Amino acid sequence: MIHFVRCWLLLSLVTFIVIETKKAPEGCFRAAVLDHVHQTDVRQFSNTAKIIDLNFKVYEDAAALAKKQGADIIVFPENGLIYSILSREKADEFASDIPDTEMNACTLDSKAVYNRLSCLAQKHEMFVVADLIDRKSCDELGISSTSDSCPADKRFLFNTAVLFDRQ
Numbered sequence: 001m002i003h004f005v006r007c008w009l010l011l012s013l014v015t016f017i018v019i020e021t022k023k024a025p026e027g028c029f030r031a032a033v034l035d036h037v038h039q040t041d042v043r044q045f046s047n048t049a050k051i052i053d054l055n056f057k058v059y060e061d062a063a064a065l066a067k068k069q070g071a072d073i074i075v076f077p078e079n080g081l082i083y084s085i086l087s088r089e090k091a092d093e094f095a096s097d098i099p100d101t102e103m104n105a106c107t108l109d110s111k112a113v114y115n116r117l118s119c120l121a122q123k124h125e126m127f128v129v130a131d132l133i134d135r136k137s138c139d140e141l142g143i144s145s146t147s148d149s150c151p152a153d154k155r156f157l158f159n160t161a162v163l164f165d166r167q
Helices: 002-013 048-068 088-094 111-125
Strands: 017-018 031-035 071-074 127-137 155-164
Touching: 031 048, 031 155, 048 071, 048 088, 088 111, 088 127, 088 155, 111 127
Parallel strands: 031 071, 071 127
Antiparallel strands: 017 031, 127 155
16 A cells, blocks of 8 residues: 555645657757655654655656656755655754765665665766755864864765766
8 A cells, every 4th residue: 555655645645847859959958857755654753764765756757757758957956855744853964074175975785865866866877956055073074073163063064066967
């Protein structure tokens, strides 16, 4: 029953837009934009990893469909992987340290969302734009951890749009 409900939600509540052209003119690209109903398991609402996995599956399905229809880039929604965040503590559970350098995160041996999104872009050979929460320590930002400018937990959280290369 849960599988049926999930499929029904996916089919009936996912809005997926692909610019309809046979082939993009020279110098142009075809884009896909995803908006979807956040997936969650009410039995495991506090399980951050489970919430991310449920929504990442929607991303995987959408990327496959977009590629099949010839998209060069897919843009995922703000807070698309995560459910409602009502506190800084909850935001910190979803946060990760997003590297500033250009690197192929897919080659790293990690199950981090950042790495998974990088692999998704490479798998479907398309650019991927996704919203993540970036965690940076006061020290990384050159702010003294004893400064009044540094939060009590000694780190900042940033809502960050990340573009992943298709290669």
